[in-house]
Amino acid sequence: MLTILFWVFSVLMLASAAAVVLFRNPVNSAMSLVLSFLALAALFVTLDAFFIGVIQVLVYAGAVMVLFLFIIMLLDLKAETRRRLNIAALAGGIAVLGGFVVLITHVVKSLPASTDHFPPLARTGYPDAYDIGMTLFSDFNLPFQIIGVLLLVSTVGVVFLSRRSLR
Amino acid sequence: MPSLDLFLQPEIFLVWTAALKTFVILGVVLTMVAYSVWAERKVSAFIQDRIGPNRVGWAGLIQPVADGVKLLLKENFVPGGVNKFFFSIAPSLAMIPAILVLAVLPFGSSLFGVPMVIANLDIGVLWVFAVSSLGVYGIVLAGWASNSKYPFLGGIRSSSQMISYELSLGLSVVPVFMITGTLNLGEIVQYQVDHGWMVFPAWFQSGGGLLEITTDNGGMFGLDLGQSLLWIPMMISFVIFMIAMFAETNRVPFDLPEAEQELVGGYHTEYSSMRFALFFLGEYAAMIAGAGVIVTLFLGGWSLPFVPDGSQGWFWGLVNIGTFFAKVAAIIFFFLWVRWTLPRFRFDQLMKLGWYVFFEVALLNIFLTAGILAYLQS
Numbered sequence: 001m002l003t004i005l006f007w008v009f010s011v012l013m014l015a016s017a018a019a020v021v022l023f024r025n026p027v028n029s030a031m032s033l034v035l036s037f038l039a040l041a042a043l044f045v046t047l048d049a050f051f052i053g054v055i056q057v058l059v060y061a062g063a064v065m066v067l068f069l070f071i072i073m074l075l076d077l078k079a080e081t082r083r084r085l086n087i088a089a090l091a092g093g094i095a096v097l098g099g100f101v102v103l104i105t106h107v108v109k110s111l112p113a114s115t116d117h118f119p120p121l122a123r124t125g126y127p128d129a130y131d132i133g134m135t136l137f138s139d140f141n142l143p144f145q146i147i148g149v150l151l152l153v154s155t156v157g158v159v160f161l162s163r164r165s166l167r
Numbered sequence: 168m169p170s171l172d173l174f175l176q177p178e179i180f181l182v183w184t185a186a187l188k189t190f191v192i193l194g195v196v197l198t199m200v201a202y203s204v205w206a207e208r209k210v211s212a213f214i215q216d217r218i219g220p221n222r223v224g225w226a227g228l229i230q231p232v233a234d235g236v237k238l239l240l241k242e243n244f245v246p247g248g249v250n251k252f253f254f255s256i257a258p259s260l261a262m263i264p265a266i267l268v269l270a271v272l273p274f275g276s277s278l279f280g281v282p283m284v285i286a287n288l289d290i291g292v293l294w295v296f297a298v299s300s301l302g303v304y305g306i307v308l309a310g311w312a313s314n315s316k317y318p319f320l321g322g323i324r325s326s327s328q329m330i331s332y333e334l335s336l337g338l339s340v341v342p343v344f345m346i347t348g349t350l351n352l353g354e355i356v357q358y359q360v361d362h363g364w365m366v367f368p369a370w371f372q373s374g375g376g377l378l379e380i381t382t383d384n385g386g387m388f389g390l391d392l393g394q395s396l397l398w399i400p401m402m403i404s405f406v407i408f409m410i411a412m413f414a415e416t417n418r419v420p421f422d423l424p425e426a427e428q429e430l431v432g433g434y435h436t437e438y439s440s441m442r443f444a445l446f447f448l449g450e451y452a453a454m455i456a457g458a459g460v461i462v463t464l465f466l467g468g469w470s471l472p473f474v475p476d477g478s479q480g481w482f483w484g485l486v487n488i489g490t491f492f493a494k495v496a497a498i499i500f501f502f503l504w505v506r507w508t509l510p511r512f513r514f515d516q517l518m519k520l521g522w523y524v525f526f527e528v529a530l531l532n533i534f535l536t537a538g539i540l541a542y543l544q545s
Contacts, residue, residue, distance in 0.1 A: 055297075062301055074323075128289070
């Protein structure tokens with residue numbers, strides 16, 4: 001059952017991710033990306049990572065992509081759909097993609113984990129939100145706080161920049 | 168022929184009970200949606216000293232059926248120049264998230280040993296927020312795909328409003344998790360059974376409080392120092408959550424996305440027939456789901472003081488379910504009452520209220536709760 005779900009959702013995720021690039025209409029692309037995020041969240045859930053799956057929906061599909069869609073809708077979409085296909089750019093893009101795929105497969109094959117099986121995750125008996133919280137606030141407390149400061153700095157920076165442009 | 172034992176195997180039992188619960192809850196809630204439209208008209212009529220619908224059935228009780236038939240039989244008109252695909256799926260996208268929220272709400276304790284919740288997720292509250300944050304797509308896409316000015320403005324207003332108030336909504340319930348120590352809605356209700364409701368913490372099972380009265384049937388009524396102190400942040404949370412829920416469900420006084428004087432009908436101006444009805448019903452479904460979340464988080468869910476849960480027999484299980492829906496109905500009545508009492512906010516007032524007041528107060532409330540909890544544990 002889980003294998004079927006894995007294939008359904010990974011095919012859905014990859015197909016909608018491809019659709020993001022292939023659609024000419026930016027709104028279609030944005031909605032395909034939302035679908036891709038939802039399928040990714042479903043994959044997390046099949047791995048019993050409920051917390052990450054739900055956060056994926058909450059943050060990316062529910063907040064970030066709504067803002068994307070918001071901005072896209074304020075743009076002139078007709079100009080985007082009318083743009084001609086640039087053959088040279090397409091060929092270049094495919095070449096870069098091919099090179100990247102080759103690179104990634106080589107790197108992944110060289111990793112020991114590609115042949116060995118991962119050890120099963122340690123079950124603490126608590127909900128996964130609890131485990132993630134404990135890990136973040138004990139083992140990775142300093143990096144966590146640094147990220148917090150980084151986000152604060154960027155928020156302050158954005159507020160400052162947007163105020164200055166108003167004046 | 169399969170014997171009865173097959174249906175009692177744990178996995179198969181889980182599947183068919185979950186399916187049964189899903190169908191029953193869907194039926195009950197969709198009926199509630201239809202009758203909250205009727206209630207809206209009756210309550211508004213009462214408040215404005217009118218009679219309201221009274222032609223179809225006794226006191227107009229069959230009115231929702233007549234409305235439904237009318238909407239189904241109307242022409243499903245698609246204006247020229249719309250984006251047909253998004254125009255067609257937008258109403259469903261507005262309806263589906265509201266219904267998905269119901270999956271994690273504990274609507275009763277247990278009946279014949281079956282827990283009365285469809286999906287008992289450990290991250291139930293996050294599921295509620297994640298799914299309801301998807302509800303904005305239906306409205307935004309409807310506004311954009313209609314290819315018309317007023318719907319577009321309505322869609323833009325609605326999305327900025329929902330994004331702004333989602334923050335206060337999410338932050339205002341953090342104190343609840345800090346006190347209960349869980350994200351599981353069923354466990355939050357169980358906490359309130361043991362320690363008193365979040366907004367009315369006046370009874371508990373364990374002793375050790377300031378004031379105790381033991382009742383005849385062995386229950387204990389009392390006030391506890393910790394619960395009384397935590398009542399202050401809980402009331403702040405409750406008020407912010409309630410008001411943010413008005414904004415999330417686009418109800419008066421925050422129904423700016425469909426302010427008739429400014430925007431005609433808002434995002435659903437171009438819609439007709441059943442597609443319009445889906446938006447309309449989706450709004451009421453979101454209101455019912457929101458009322459369910461409020462009841463679960465702050466008003467003790469299915470619990471009543473000194474009423475045992477479903478493990479004491481199926482009768483009490485049914486009483487618990489009835490209690491939950493009665494509380495939801497009371498909250499819905501409150502929503503209607505506010506709608507027909509208060510005037511509408513201006514859009515800049517709405518955004519200022521969300522960003523300058525609720526966001527900060529909800530944030531400070533988290534620190535207040537943390538301080539009280541630290542004081543109580545020391």
